[in-house]
Amino acid sequence: MRVFLELAYDGTRYHGWQRQPQSITVQEVLEDTLARLFGGPCPVMGCGRTDAGVHAKYFVAHAQLPDEALGGRVSSWEEAVLKLNGMLPPDVGIAAIHTVGEKAHARFDAVERGYTYLIHNAKDPFLEGRSTRVYGDLDVAAMQEASAHLVRKDDFASFCKAGSDQGTTICDVREARWEVLGPHRWAFHITADRFLRNMVRATVGTLIEVGKGKRHPEDILEVLAAKDRSAAGKSVLGCGLYLTRVTYPGEVFTPVGTQYL
DSSP states (O other): OEEEEEEEEEOTTTTTOOOSSSSHHHHHHHHHHHHHHHSSSEEESSSSSSOOOOOOEEEEEEEOOTTBBBBBBBBHHHHHHHHHHHHSSSTTEEEEEEEEEEEEETTTTOOOOEEEEEEESSOOOTTTTTTEOSSOOOOOHHHHHHHTTTOOOOOOOSSSSOOOOOOOOOOEEEEEEEEEEEEEEEEEEEEEEOOOHHHHHHHHHHHHHHHTTOOOHHHHHHHHHHTTTGGSOOOOOGGGGGEEEEEOTTTOOOOOOOTTT
C-alpha cells in the first residue's frame, strides 16, 4: 500500500533528509518510526533531499506500507497520524497521510517547489538556528532588482554545487523576490519547477553580495551566462533555508494537511 505523508521538520539536529551510515537524518527517523508502528520495513522516499540544518515547513514523502496497515494497528489515517506524532521526536511532525496510486512518486511527480530563505542583520538570540545573520547594511532594493533577473527558464549551472550529478541544469524559476518581515529581517522567496543541489543557498549568497554593493543587479545575467559555479557568490548557511511548498498534479495528489505552514 502506497501513501503520501505531509510533514514538517526542524532540520537543526539532522544531517539532512537522506539516510546516511554515520549520521542521523530525517528519513532514518521517519522510516524507523513507521516500522515500529506497522510492524515491518516501511521504505520512504522524499520529495527532495534537504541538506544538513535545512528545515521543511512543508514536505511530502511517499511510503510503502504493509497491505494490512489499515484495519490492523490503526483504524484510520487520522489515528495513524496521532500515534506517529506521539512516537516521533518533537522536531518532526506529520500533518496528514493519504492513500495514493501505487505508482505515485513524491519526488518525480512534483511539478513545482517553493523555498524561503530568512536573513537578519541585527543580533537576535531567538533567530539562532532559524535565520542567517548578515553583518552590515543591505540595499534590499538592489537585491529585489537582481532577483527579477532570475525569473526565467534558463541554465542555472552557476548556482549548482560543483561536482553534482545533475541530468540537466535547466530550471524554470517562476518567482524570486524579497519580503520585508520587520526591522532588520527579510525573507527571500523562490519557486521553480525544480532546484539544483545548493541552488537556493548559492543564489541568496550572490544576492547578498548585490545588497552589499559588491555586484550590480544586472551582474546576475553575467553569472547565469557563465554556467560556472565560481561565477556566483558563496553559499549561505543551511539554517535559514525552508522548503515551504510542493505541488502535484491533481490526479496524483491534492494536499490537505497544511497546518504546519
